Amino acid sequence: MTQGWKRWPVVLAMFACAATMAADGKAQKADTAPMRRETFALDYVVQADGTYVETRESTIKLLKEPGVDYMRQVTVGYSTSTEAVEVLEAYTRKADGRRVDVPKDNYQKSVEGGEGDGNPAFSDRTTLTVVYPDLEVGDTVGLKYRTTVKTPIFDDRFSTVEAFDEARYEGDVRVRIDAPESMQPRWKAWGLKESRNALQDDRRVVEWTWQNRAPVESERKDWSVYSFGDSPSLLYSTFQDNAQIAQAYGVRALPKAVPDDRIRKLADEIAKGKQGERDVAHALYDWVATNIRYAGNCIGLGAVVPRDTTFVLDNRMGDCKDHATLLQALLTAKGIESRQALVNASSSYTLPEVPVVSMVNHVINYLPGLDLYVDSTSDSTPFGSLPPNVAGKPVLLVGGPVAVSKTPAHADERNVHKVDVTMKIAADGSVDGTMSAQFGGMFAEMTRASLRNIDEETRKDLVSKMFQGHTAKGNIAWPDAKPLLDTHSLTADFQVEQLLPVPGAFPVRPPMYVPRPIESLAAQESDTAHPSACVGATFEETYRLEFAEGMQVIAVPPAVTLDGPALRYVATTTRAGNVVTIHRLLEDRAKGPICSAAFNADYAAQLKKVRANVQAQLVYATKE
Template sequence: MATKIIATLLVFLYSLQAQAEYQPSYSFERYIKTIKVHADGTDEILEESIDKIETEKGVRSGSQSDLSYIKGMQTLKILDAYTIKPDGTKVKVKKENIRERDDPTNNGADMFSDTRHKIIIYPEVTVGSKLYSKVKTTNFKSLFKNHYIYSEVTLPYYRYGYYEINFIVDKGITLNFDNKGFAGGFVKETIDQNIYKYTYSQDTITSTEPGMVSLYDVSNHLIVSSFKDYAEYGQAYQKLSQPKAKPTVFIQELANSIIAKSGGGDKRSEAKALYEWIVNNIRYVAVYMGDGGVNPHFAESIVKNGYGDCKDHAVLFEALLASRGIKSSPALINSGEAFTLPKYPVLAPQNHVITYIPEFDLYVDATAQNVPFGYIPFGVRDKPTVLTALDKLGRTPSMKANENIVRTTVKFKIQADGKIDGVSTVAVSGPIESSYRDNQVPNVGKDDTKVAADLLSQYGETGNGRLQFTKPNSFNERYEENGIFTLDPIANYPGPAAMTIPVGLTQGRIYTISKDKPLDERKYPYSCFGRTYLDYYT
């Protein structure tokens, strides 16, 4: 049967709470932004904002303001900041209470950037306080040379009192505007500038919903772009990525070596071998310095470093494919819950790069280390793509229930003392197997009995057993999980008794679905993936 995505317990509990009257922790009382856009796509932004603290939760979560900037592209200055107490008294933020730190991702092992954060720590914040700030940001380098992009997506969870955005645009650059829910537009022109003004307010608020699509798909928005269409946007990305994907002698020799070791075959077999080499040899590490968020590294350097982000994996795959005479294109895509594209191109909601191979009409995500060739992860399915080398848009395949099957077979034997012996097999076929492979990555090398104990505890069961599974990167084997277990009694024995069917060493998908209470009504569209779960118990 086809099933919806199951929300996590945290989101589920939140959704129950949200059915009660929703109260935001703070609101946007007044916000004015003035953006001066230069002909080369750089800009200067002056922002004045007043946020009102509505609840005690808002005191805890909203009494600090985190302002980020990219050191290699921007400067950020806090010109003024203070708390307005409920009685109208202003309490200035002291200089020592404006802190600066590196991006938290720098503490992790897989992402590094030159993003910096300035934190405003507001004093004497209580319910009813208002927090004022005046900030100037200068973007001295644009992501795409001589192009400008800007997007504003409103949040339905908060009230907006008065929200104003002004654009003062050099006539040397032409901007395209698209908005939903904003008032305003072109105001006037001077000798060398065009001036625009947009305003917004929002009294009605709604809470988030589990599984809902991205706000980019449903919220009010203001989109500003110097790109007239996605073909032009794709060409701009190609100028950055195509030179990096040009095969060098080193890349050519590497591709030939990979194919020789794999035993050769037709072009699809070659593409498969190149893909599997990347996912088994190139780690995911993102290095975002300056425009590194959109500008990939050279293919040869990616191999020699042994790591790269999604753009780098796509560049390397493109270079290796080209070395074997296989044409491909980068495919810009969203890996979250956004299923549509704005009218005019901006960076968001696209946050990922995969590969499209026209010869096979096939999408491949070389970043996904546990996905067999021919499949792509759930997060990039049924999504629009910008095929940058082909000057057109595409769309990835959707999930289909008859192609994603999880077949669980369990044999139970209840002993005289109430203990339950069991043997289980979980066989997975179709794109869905990639998520099962991912789930077991942390268990590679772990003792089988410990893996079994951890799985039993997820469903409140006790006992012992062993769980074995197909290695996540053994792509030539169908994915399976095989378990042998003994559960402690879950009913009184001997004598008459009743019990629920235990989960044992299975994934318990149907059991989990039975515990999920859908919302009585929904305000937003939500993601729904086609899957088939078949459970057989004897």
């Protein structure tokens, strides 16, 4: 169950740049938390055109000095062009009951903008900071502020996700949403009590409450697969289905993908000499992926509306929507059909029954003629592959007949990690060795990404740096790492003086850096009670260790054969005089994108045995 990407603990709304309150903090054990939230009230009043007013009110009790330090400043962020924020109350309730209001002079506003009269390129965010004076342990910090959304993300629509952490103390939580009945709101809650559901003056008012005064720290280790219901949460939407989300996005995005003369000229230049749809599409994808760097867009509706292709080309930057829109324009210019596809790039592998915008927080491209998905925001993923975090997931296709489809799972058979090492060990512990490595699939992508920008001077010093603390020399070399390919390799030779103690012992492992040695894989901890995101792979390592005359090998790692549902592992050791050859083969049988808890349990049990084998030491000494 190879972990090829970082795990995200919750589903994040990355599509939109919503107003946030820094004081929400992180969950901690109840008995160690520096502060706790005694009350939290969240109110939405939604209008039929999709605009709304959001009011947040909270009181936080300061229990320890770190909590005092954390709450001295509370910051609220919002979009200058589409939102307005007003602090309604900011105060401290002292332990003796006195209320101390924060003076207006303690408010600090910072606005991001362009130079002079120019527009900002990345963000028009305003941050409003409230500085609380004279805080001490035992105080309660109160804050109430109102965000008025003047321009909705999507016209005539509203959706939100609210989630809470059972590992964090919550006194009294209340969420209320007031929206026109004509918008046909839908919702579903897990763990929250629906305390009110009323129709008043053609408006539907729904209220939920929750308390968590006895928080329980989660024993879950892996949150790479998240489903609503895994924690107290609420989905609320006026979208009737996911097709409406795709249609709403397409209204603003697709006109940006119409090619102009500049796009047509660029497409011709990039595709010059290429024949056939696949080769042309490959060239266009590589160009966008390697020439347009990723940069977020938090300018007003930039959260859901791509920039103009002219801006993206002029500045060689853009977010996921910009990448997908530019690539679609280039493909269209060459007569290749493509569609943008909305997908969740976080930890959700299903679309909830209540359609919420933030559940599709990333944009990629689909090429129907090749039946191929591509993600040009990744500057290391080859054409024809997808980053693991968007593989095997449902997508909403934009333009044409809206359809819910699915990206293919990661091609596990391409994930190969092979290392061959030869070392001659002198009587004083000095080592003269070589290493070669071949990588496929995700390991090739990782290696290319890490080596791509290493210059010649840095490369010449790599061997000495890898053996820092010893006198070492040698050379490490690799083919050009810049092309986006799913294979890669490297070779190295090294001479290190007195690297090993004599007599001594060591676990047999690659002497130089490789992305995923078997020892590293065996050291990972699996969550045996929950499903997890996973990909399969094959690992192979061969070591030929030749000891000098006058030395003797006393003990070697044992041979092991494991063959179960989760993995197959075969380790052999042979001895011929003073030459020891160790061969290890591990086949990770994970079939992604999700591995079940039962699979993880078997994987963990087998991996424990692998760990014992790779940690077994080779023991040697001088002959008496």
